[in-house]
Every structure is written in C-alpha cells, then in structure tokens.
Amino acid sequence: MSAVLLVECSPRFARSRSRAAAEQLVDRLKRREPGLGLLRRDLAVHPPPLIDEAFSEAIRLPAAEHTPAQRQALEASEALIAELEATSVLVIGTPMHNFTVPAPLKAWIDQVLRIGRTFRRTPAGKAGLLADRPAYVVVATGGFIAGERARQPDFLTPYLGAVLATLGIREPRFLHLEAAEGRSERSRPAEAELRSWLDTHLPLAVGAE
Numbered sequence: 001m002s003a004v005l006l007v008e009c010s011p012r013f014a015r016s017r018s019r020a021a022a023e024q025l026v027d028r029l030k031r032r033e034p035g036l037g038l039l040r041r042d043l044a045v046h047p048p049p050l051i052d053e054a055f056s057e058a059i060r061l062p063a064a065e066h067t068p069a070q071r072q073a074l075e076a077s078e079a080l081i082a083e084l085e086a087t088s089v090l091v092i093g094t095p096m097h098n099f100t101v102p103a104p105l106k107a108w109i110d111q112v113l114r115i116g117r118t119f120r121r122t123p124a125g126k127a128g129l130l131a132d133r134p135a136y137v138v139v140a141t142g143g144f145i146a147g148e149r150a151r152q153p154d155f156l157t158p159y160l161g162a163v164l165a166t167l168g169i170r171e172p173r174f175l176h177l178e179a180a181e182g183r184s185e186r187s188r189p190a191e192a193e194l195r196s197w198l199d200t201h202l203p204l205a206v207g208a209e
C-alpha cells in the first residue's frame with residue numbers, strides 16, 4: 001500500500017507548531033499523490049511502553065524460544081514495526097525537549113529499533129532491515145539550534161538521523177521550525193518559511209497551486 005505513516009508526539013495539540021507543519025507536509029504529499037493513504041500514530045495520546053526486563057531479555061533470543069511473557073513484552077514493538085512495514089513514506093512531527101526528542105518519541109524508537117528485527121549487526125556496523133523510503137522530520141524548537149543565534153546544542157537532529165539510518169531509512173529531510181514559540185503571535189514568517197521549504201522539497205506541478 002502506498003501510505004504515509006505520520007508519527008506525532010507534541011503534548012500540545014491545537015497550539016502545536018510541529019503538528020500543524022507536519023499536517024501541512026502530509027497535505028502536500030497527498031496533493032502530489034492523490035490516493036496516498038494515511039496512518040496516524042499519536043505518541044502523546046498513546047505513549048509506547050517503556051522497556052522492561054522481559055523486553056530486554058526477549059530481544060536477545062530467537063522468537064521460537066520466547067516465553068509467553070516475553071512474547072507479550074514484544075507485542076507493542078511488533079505492532080509499531082508493522083505500521084512502518086505497511087507504509088511507504090514516514091513523516092515525524094516533533095518538538096525539541098531538552099535538546100533532544102520528547103520521551104514518548106524515544107519510547108517509540110526503543111520499540112521499533114530492534115536488533116535482529118529492524119536492524120542487524122555486521123562487521124561494518126549496524127545495517128537496517130526496513131525498506132528505504134522517503135522520510136520527513138518536522139522539528140519545532142523554542143530557541144535557535146543552528147547558526148550564530150544558536151545558544152544550545154542540537155542532539156535531536158543527528159540522533160534521529162542515526163536512528164533512521166540504522167532502520168534503513170537513509171535520507172530523511174529535516175524541516176527545522178526554530179524559535180517557533182516566539183513567533184506565535186506573528187506566525188506569518190513561519191508560514192512563509194514552511195511554504196518555501198515545501199516548494200523546494202515537495203514542489204507541486206505547474207498549475208496545481
């Protein structure tokens with residue numbers, strides 16, 4: 001099936017910049033490919049379970065050797081991985097929380113980035129087992145994270161890039177909505193920035209505007 005998996009995790013909803021921009025990005029994808037399906041995974045509404053002892057034991061064993069408790073500990077992981085396997089485009093909308101991804105997104109990563117299931121170890125390093133696909137990551141930050149105005153580190157972008165590469169998703173495109181909060185009352189510049197990013201990375205056919 002040609003479908004987008006939209007993963008969102010902001011604890012805010014109507015006021016969330018990352019959600020609003022990710023929705024617009026999905027909208028653009030659908031305009032470029034009518035008939036594209038959409039699967040939503042809202043990690044703020046349904047946070048994935050944290051890794052427990054049964055999970056960490058289970059991932060070391062072949063499936064045939066799992067106890068019922070270990071099988072159960074992997075259920076959420078299997079369901080979330082199945083969503084990735086069933087879709088052909090990945091869109092992640094995320095705020096930066098304390099220089100990196102919010103906890104529910106980290107919990108999702110811990111469920112889907114699984115040795116022997118979505119990546120394997122090779123002498124050259126970890127190799128992804130998922131089909132490569134287009135991936136887009138919208139990141140909203142309260143401050144600046146790049147250039148001269150940045151006063152903080154950005155662990156989110158390189159981290160998510162490494163996670164996706166390890167899954168087998170090689171060329172994620174990041175859209176950074178920096179200082180998103182400060183512009184809330186005058187959202188036009190952010191709107192223009194978003195529009196220009198979409199026009200560069202996901203242009204519409206002439207006449208389709």
Ligand SMILES: Cc1cc2nc3c(=O)[nH]c(=O)nc-3n(C[C@H](O)[C@H](O)[C@H](O)COP(=O)(O)O)c2cc1C
Nearest residue numbers: 010016017018095096097098099140141142143180
């Ligand atoms: C708990 C928490 C931690 C945050 N940490 C950072 C941070 O490290 N750097 C930053 O620039 N903004 C930080 N922010 C601000 C958010 O990234 C910013 O408000 C962003 O717009 C939130 O995305 P949203 O609008 O999609 O909810 C933080 C916000 C919260 C609630």
